[in-house]
Amino acid sequence: MGPLAGVRVVELAGIGPGPFCAMLLADLGAEVLRVDRPAAARPGWPTVLARGRRSVAVDLKHPDGAGVVLDLVASADALVEGFRPGVAERLGIGPDACLARNPRLVYGRVTGWGQEGPWRLAAGHDIDYVALAGALHPVGQAGGPPVPPLNLVGDFGGGGMLLALGVVAALLETGRSGTGQVVDAAMVDGAALLTTQFHELLAAGLWREERGANLLDGGAPFYGVYETADGRHLAVGALEPQFYAELLRRLGLDAGDLPGQLDRDGWPLVRERLAALFRTRTREEWCELLAGTDACVAPVLGLGEAPAHPHNRARGTFVDVGGVVQPGPAPRFSRTPSDPPTPPARPGEHTDQALADWGVAPDEVARLRATGAID
Numbered sequence: 001m002g003p004l005a006g007v008r009v010v011e012l013a014g015i016g017p018g019p020f021c022a023m024l025l026a027d028l029g030a031e032v033l034r035v036d037r038p039a040a041a042r043p044g045w046p047t048v049l050a051r052g053r054r055s056v057a058v059d060l061k062h063p064d065g066a067g068v069v070l071d072l073v074a075s076a077d078a079l080v081e082g083f084r085p086g087v088a089e090r091l092g093i094g095p096d097a098c099l100a101r102n103p104r105l106v107y108g109r110v111t112g113w114g115q116e117g118p119w120r121l122a123a124g125h126d127i128d129y130v131a132l133a134g135a136l137h138p139v140g141q142a143g144g145p146p147v148p149p150l151n152l153v154g155d156f157g158g159g160g161m162l163l164a165l166g167v168v169a170a171l172l173e174t175g176r177s178g179t180g181q182v183v184d185a186a187m188v189d190g191a192a193l194l195t196t197q198f199h200e201l202l203a204a205g206l207w208r209e210e211r212g213a214n215l216l217d218g219g220a221p222f223y224g225v226y227e228t229a230d231g232r233h234l235a236v237g238a239l240e241p242q243f244y245a246e247l248l249r250r251l252g253l254d255a256g257d258l259p260g261q262l263d264r265d266g267w268p269l270v271r272e273r274l275a276a277l278f279r280t281r282t283r284e285e286w287c288e289l290l291a292g293t294d295a296c297v298a299p300v301l302g303l304g305e306a307p308a309h310p311h312n313r314a315r316g317t318f319v320d321v322g323g324v325v326q327p328g329p330a331p332r333f334s335r336t337p338s339d340p341p342t343p344p345a346r347p348g349e350h351t352d353q354a355l356a357d358w359g360v361a362p363d364e365v366a367r368l369r370a371t372g373a374i375d
Contacts, residue, residue, distance in 0.1 A: 002029020002329075002338040007171065008358075010035060010072045010079040011053070012060075012093070013347075016126070016151070017110045017159030017187065018082030019049040024164040025080075026052035027329035027338055033076075033354055035060075035069060036347035038375035050344035051321055056355060057348030057375035064373035066092030068360070073098045075359050077174075078106040078167050085111060085120050095182045105180040106170040110163040112154075114186030126154035126187065133158070133191035138198065142212025142219065158190025215239065221271035222247065222261065225300060232283035233300040234290075236274070247295040251277060348375045 007030040011022040026032040032053040039057065058068045070093065073079060079098060081088055088094040088109070095107045109115070112124040119132075130136045130153050131146075140147040163185035170183050201207035201214075213219040222238045238247040244261050248254070251274075258273065259266020278286065283299050290297035301309060307318035307325050319328040322343030329338040351374050355365050368374045 001336060002027070003333055003336045004168075005029035005336065007031065007078070008076045009033070009167075010069065010076045012069070012079070012081040012083070012088070013037065013050075013055075014082035016082065016155040017163060017185075018080055020156050020160030021080050021108070021110065021163040021167070022053065023049050023051060024161065025078075025167065027341060029336070029338060030078075033072060033358065034345070034347075035072070038372075039348065047344040048321075048324055048326055051326075051341040053345065054350035054354045055345040055347050056351040058351075059373055059375070060091050060093070062371070062373040064368055064371060066097070068355070068368060068373060069093045070097065070101045071360050072355075072358050073102050073105060076102065076105060077171060078108060080108040080110070080163065080167065082110045085115050099180055099182075103180055104174055104178060106167055106174060106183060107180065108163050108167040108170070108183040108185065110159050110185040110187070112159075112187045114189060115184045126151035126159075129154040129158070129187040130191045133188050133195065135191040135195050137209075138195075138211060138214075138217055140211045142210070144211065146211070153194060154187040154191050158192075158194055159185060159187040162190040162193070219267065221267050221274055224271070226275055226278040228278055228283040228286060229280060230282040234278060234283060234286055235298050235300050237296040237298075239296070243294050243296045246293065247290075247297070250290055250293065250295050253277075351375065 004025060007025070009022065009025050009030050009032040011018070011032050011034045013019070013034050013036045022032050022034065034050060034053050034055045036055050036057045038059050056068075059065045060069070073093075081093075089096075095109075098105055098107055111120070112129045113119040113122060127136065127148050130149070133154075135153050135158075136146045136148065138146075139149050163183065166183035166185050170181055174180055198207055202209075207214055211217060215223060218224045220239075222236060222244050225233050225235055227233055236247065238244040241261060245255065248258075253273070258270055286297070287299050291299065299309075306312055312318055316328060318325055319340060320326075321341045324343075329341065352365055352369075355368075355374070356362060360368075365374070
């Protein structure tokens with residue numbers, strides 16, 4: 001099931017954006033085979049991102065390791081990897097070697113800085129890529145420093161999700177041309193891409209470079225977070241005039257007693273009035289009055305709270321996979337819905353069977369195990 005059913009993908013195991021991309025492809029129905037490190041060289045890491053696919057353990061530094069990957073590539077539609085530039089090439093499984101083995105292959109790679117540029121070989125993490133892209137600077141309270149938006153903008157949105165889109169787009173093109181290609185997804189590029197609207201606003205003179213002074217960064221009193229009487233919070237997003245009017249009406253405030261909605265000089269007064277009012281009731285009391293209305297108000301839920309919310313439960317937004325509650329596959333498809341995810345495999349759990357299913361002869365599997373190339 002799923003729109004990518006029948007598509008075969010080799011995943012060279014890593015952390016962050018690479019596994020997230022592979023998870024998305026598996027969620028959409030692709031058969032993704034994860035190539036993990038042998039047990040002795042494997043770092044400990046949470047496994048939820050490894051859901052929905054089988055695992056083989058291959059020593060990529062073994063003289064026969066590259067050959068195992070190339071054998072898998074021969075019957076694959078795509079490969080995804082997240083090594084630093086040049087690493088896959090040194091291991092003998094870079095784009096040239098893989099495309100020579102399978103000219104139709106889509107070779108997807110995700111890095112922080114990209115495959116070229118003066119910083120391409122430098123170490124870094126999400127916060128660094130987001131910073132260089134201009135996506136970190138606008139996030140934070142007025143008068144305070146930038147606040148990292150978790151690793152959502154670089155690793156996952158600008159990295160793994162962008163790579164997944166690139167792989168699917170390249171697969172579509174390969175279906176027309178019969179020829180594969182390399183997809184270079186850089187987190188600095190993806191994070192920059194996510195800021196497109198703000199460049200538009202900046203060019204139009206509608207965005208200030210100071211934090212907490214704009215429509216969408218918490219500067220506007222009608223688009224921000226407010227504390228309630230029980231120390232919890234509400235998210236208010238009444239941007240459009242009709243929604244702002246509905247918010248004021250439900251709060252019992254007279255617009256004639258307040259500065260105009262877009263009067264920036266009046267924003268501090270409006271914020272003060274709203275903050276004082278929201279502190280008079282608990283989050284749940286406010287939700288009974290405002291949530292689900294055109295006032296555009298929602299409770300700020302913790303990670304542990306979100307799965308239990310009635311709306312999320314009604315949609316099945318979260319699923320239980322192997323005893324771990326986590327977000328389910330998205331988006332939804334009417335004719336080719338995705339199957340429920342399967343629990344993450346233990347690294348190397350399916351080595352023999354998966355290699356056989358992907359065309360490696362049993363005697364070759366036995367030889368590789370005897371030499372230590374597979375685990």
